Amino acid sequence: MFSFLKKLIRPGKGNTSIDKGIIVFEHTSEVIKAENVLKKSGFNIRVMGPPPEIQTGCDLVIEFSLIEELDIMRHLGNDGVKTLQVVPVSSHLLSPIDLFHTKDFGDYLMVRAANMKITIDKRSRIIVNVSGGGCPDVPYLANELVGKKLEEAPRPRDLGYTLCGYALELAYEEIMKQCSQ
């Protein structure tokens, strides 16, 4: 299963200054947990797309400084975050979309992050629609969020498993931020 890892760690031209690694997880939900744990602990990590050799369809990985591997893995272990593998990597990683788009409909406010949109009724702060996306947790998240107040709804990061779920979490955070201003 992990024959691709050999390719990634095999030394070669342009592969001489590897100082970054990626942590591979089974589900995006584990990536979200890991991101929370590591950012709270002050690690300088980034959530990124995996290199093509290990893309399976709906993935995120965490990029970190290899020198901190032991410490990072200890923190994740202490918090019960399951990892699949750690891989040194020097190839280019894909960056998630980081732009938000906001549309004001008067009584309603919609925020889009990547391919996911969340819309609330500004008067009641109730989530009235979730749209966009194509992974199977999107209809599930929509069922769980729509009809609930922003503050009372479950967080997409707690229920989602895929990149679409992760994008919805970003949209959720952004709309919370805009509503608190």
Place this chain on the structure above:
Amino acid sequence: MLAIIGTVPEPDFPLIHGKVSLSEGHLIMGDRKITINRGTPALLAAAVKTSEIVNGPEIYSFLAGDTGKGEGSRKLYEFLERSLPNFTFCTLVFHYIQPIAEWHDRIHNVIETMESKPVLIADAGYMYVAKMCGRAGQYELFTPDIGELAFLADELAPHPFYTRGFILHDDDNAPNLIRRAYSHGNAAKYMVVKGKTDYIVKDGEILNTVDEPSHDAMEAIGGTGDTLTGLAAVLCTGPLGIEEGALAAAKINRWIGHYAKPDPSTQVSDLIEKIPQALSRVLEKNGEEAGNV
């Protein structure tokens, strides 16, 4: 018979398959009643309702429960790999299924062995994985929204989440995105692109655009892509053919929004109820125009 393959957002929903009907606002499959909400159930409801009205094909479905972990999707993949050659379908529509590249190719290899090769339509997760596997051109129809079109146009992005920022997904840029998606082989033969203006495209050429009626609120409503795909699947399979069927589907999808008097809190189930009204309007209008020629 037309088959729709996708998932239901319930963790304990088993893998089932069979003919689908509508009764009292629910989908009926065997002894199961399925709530119509966004996702594959919305696509199914739109397809069944449309087919009832136009006397279209019977709708068959393969469904499994999946809340994002991919377990239901894997069950579907495994079942389809084993069983698909035992069925005969005119059209296969793949929808909310966890994108898993290896499984996509295994299913595609099985389809290649089917005696009568069905027309292939993909939307949502399955469209993502078809593009990721470099097999987009082997599909007859994709129904992306403008954001998904930008993803198809980005030859490096494995998922819409990674569409590079310079590939702007705004409506004004749609013709460029269409060109780019086809130039990299990342589009189906036909596409209906859903946006402020809808584009009907064949092999990179924009055949038609539809921009009326227009309601801004439709952008916020989850499931408008599901209804479009359901409409297109049935209409493209019938006597209209793909070009005319795709155009009619885009028009009807706009009219169901219009008749529902949408605001951003409108739900997809409210839209599906308006299909008969919208369908009559568009098909009667088409008939009048044909009569005038």
